[in-house]
Amino acid sequence: MLDSSKYLTPRQIVAELDKYIIGQHDAKRNVAIALRNRWRRMHADPEMQKEIVPNNILMIGATGVGKTEIARRLASIADAPFTKVEASKFTEVGYVGRDVESMVRDLVEQAVNMVKTRKKEEVKQQAALLVEEVILDALIPPISQPGNRDMVGFGGNNHSSAEMPDSDLELNERTRERFRQKIRNGELEDRKIDIKVSQSPSSGVGVMGPGMDEMQMAGIQEMIGNMMPKKTKKRKVTIAEARKILLEEEAAKLIDMDEVKEEAIQKAESAGVIFIDEIDKVASASGKGGSGPDVSREGVQRDLLPIVEGSTVNTKYGVIKTDHILFIAAGAFHVAKPSDLIPELQGRFPIRVELQSLSKDDFYQILKFPKNALTKQYEELLRAEGVELSFTDEALRKLAEISFEVNAEVENIGARRLHTVMSRLLNDILFEVPDTIPPNAHLMITPELVEERLRDMVKNRDLSQYIL
Numbered sequence: 001m002l003d004s005s006k007y008l009t010p011r012q013i014v015a016e017l018d019k020y021i022i023g024q025h026d027a028k029r030n031v032a033i034a035l036r037n038r039w040r041r042m043h044a045d046p047e048m049q050k051e052i053v054p055n056n057i058l059m060i061g062a063t064g065v066g067k068t069e070i071a072r073r074l075a076s077i078a079d080a081p082f083t084k085v086e087a088s089k090f091t092e093v094g095y096v097g098r099d100v101e102s103m104v105r106d107l108v109e110q111a112v113n114m115v116k117t118r119k120k121e122e123v124k125q126q127a128a129l130l131v132e133e134v135i136l137d138a139l140i141p142p143i144s145q146p147g148n149r150d151m152v153g154f155g156g157n158n159h160s161s162a163e164m165p166d167s168d169l170e171l172n173e174r175t176r177e178r179f180r181q182k183i184r185n186g187e188l189e190d191r192k193i194d195i196k197v198s199q200s201p202s203s204g205v206g207v208m209g210p211g212m213d214e215m216q217m218a219g220i221q222e223m224i225g226n227m228m229p230k231k232t233k234k235r236k237v238t239i240a241e242a243r244k245i246l247l248e249e250e251a252a253k254l255i256d257m258d259e260v261k262e263e264a265i266q267k268a269e270s271a272g273v274i275f276i277d278e279i280d281k282v283a284s285a286s287g288k289g290g291s292g293p294d295v296s297r298e299g300v301q302r303d304l305l306p307i308v309e310g311s312t313v314n315t316k317y318g319v320i321k322t323d324h325i326l327f328i329a330a331g332a333f334h335v336a337k338p339s340d341l342i343p344e345l346q347g348r349f350p351i352r353v354e355l356q357s358l359s360k361d362d363f364y365q366i367l368k369f370p371k372n373a374l375t376k377q378y379e380e381l382l383r384a385e386g387v388e389l390s391f392t393d394e395a396l397r398k399l400a401e402i403s404f405e406v407n408a409e410v411e412n413i414g415a416r417r418l419h420t421v422m423s424r425l426l427n428d429i430l431f432e433v434p435d436t437i438p439p440n441a442h443l444m445i446t447p448e449l450v451e452e453r454l455r456d457m458v459k460n461r462d463l464s465q466y467i468l
């Protein structure tokens with residue numbers, strides 16, 4: 001688990017983030033340091049380990065500048081349990097809605113899945129052999145074991161093996177070996193066989209009583225599920241499908257769930273990252289009195305406090321301590337300011353990083369460079385129709401310029417503006433392919449075209465308010 005090669009260095013983390021996010025170096029740097037610190041801590045002297053608490057991060061930046069995007073990419077980089085939640089979704093304990101502890105339970109769930117997946121991977125080969133046997137049995141049932149009286153032989157004869165001459169046994173064995181080879185060579189992938197699939201027993205009973213939280217509910221549901229007899233169902237599927245289904249089942253049987261739970265809790269405790277988005281939505285803007293929704297918002301902050309400070313949370317996999325979980329919070333803080341958060345909570349996020357507003361040049365780069373750049377997405381969409389779409393560099397500059405202007409004039413929604421502008425620009429093309437624009441067409445987006453499609457819109461403020 002502490003294999004250092006799997007843990008990226010800060011520079012490597014930033015390099016990974018650079019593939020998707022333009023600019024915002026300060027934010028990238030700080031999340032990279034925080035992430036790497038997890039690994040460093042795990043290698044520190046055990047005495048010290050207990051003392052080293054994560055430096056939680058507060059990311060502050062206008063809307064659409066990449067806060068959530070950084071979190072999303074971080075999730076795929078961090079080889080660690082990671083959950084992203086929106087603070088605005090939570091309600092104070094006692095009110096209807098999700099309570100804040102559920103984020104910790106989500107994290108543990110995530111960790112369990114990670115550990116389970118890894119363990120399944122470890123037993124894959126062993127499981128594959130078992131699966132092969134099951135498939136083979138379905139194709140050519142064995143007759144070698146005495147006592148298998150109800151087994152139907154290949155020819156459908158109901159001989160018991162005791163009366164079976166040796167040659168029949170041998171024949172059966174040989175046939176099975178031949179088919180085993182065929183299965184291995186993938187010659188029988190489309191052949192249909194009957195397999196028994198265990199169905200996860202859904203109790204169908206909705207249990208939700210007053211005063212019960214999500215976890216108790218899940219616990220009860222699981223309990224009922226375990227009490228119900230495991231049902232199996234016969235299904236006729238191709239061997240290829242059967243392999244997929246059975247592999248999952250056999251692998252699950254081979255792993256020890258208690259071990260998984262223990263390791264998952266440990267992993268979530270020491271390496272887990274929780275990203276709390278929209279934290280500003282639970283801060284009450286200064287000056288407002290403590291009435292109405294603000295009361296509940298502050299309640300959410302108060303509920304957050306013990307979790308961020310370190311407490312224990314019950315999950316269906318066991319008890320987890322939250323002391324060493326890394327929290328990254330983000331918010332636009334347009335109305336409320338970080339100082340509007342309750343002081344205790346402010347203190348728990350000592351690292352503040354500000355994300356920069358995006359410039360015209362940033363927009364241009366966002367259109368062009370990220371792995372998932374919008375231009376690449378549309379190119380790919382049209383490629384599916386056999387149409388080749390491309391953008392000249394000047395066209396991208398023009399698009400960036402227009403987006404920037406509309407942001408300045410109408411409302412600043414950051415890089416999200418690129419989405420609206422781009423879809424406006426390409427609307428006609430997307431409609432006409434393939435009816436009037438045939439496959440094999442090559443469409444080049446030039447600055448003139450951009451100008452023609454969008455200029456009026458930009459000039460006419462009323463129009464752009466609605467359309468762009």
Ligand SMILES: Nc1ncnc2c1ncn2[C@@H]1O[C@H](COP(=O)(O)OP(=O)(O)OP(=O)(O)O)[C@@H](O)[C@H]1O
Nearest residue numbers: 020021022063064065066067068069332366415416
């Ligand atoms: N710096 C950037 N580099 C690349 N793409 C970006 C950048 N900033 C924003 N985007 C793109 O803009 C869109 C919105 O960004 P994101 O969701 O990160 O905004 P946000 O900062 O979380 O805003 P909000 O405060 O409204 O939640 C995403 O699709 C993302 O791809």
Ligand SMILES: [Mg+2]
Nearest residue numbers: 067068069277
């Ligand atoms: Mg966001």
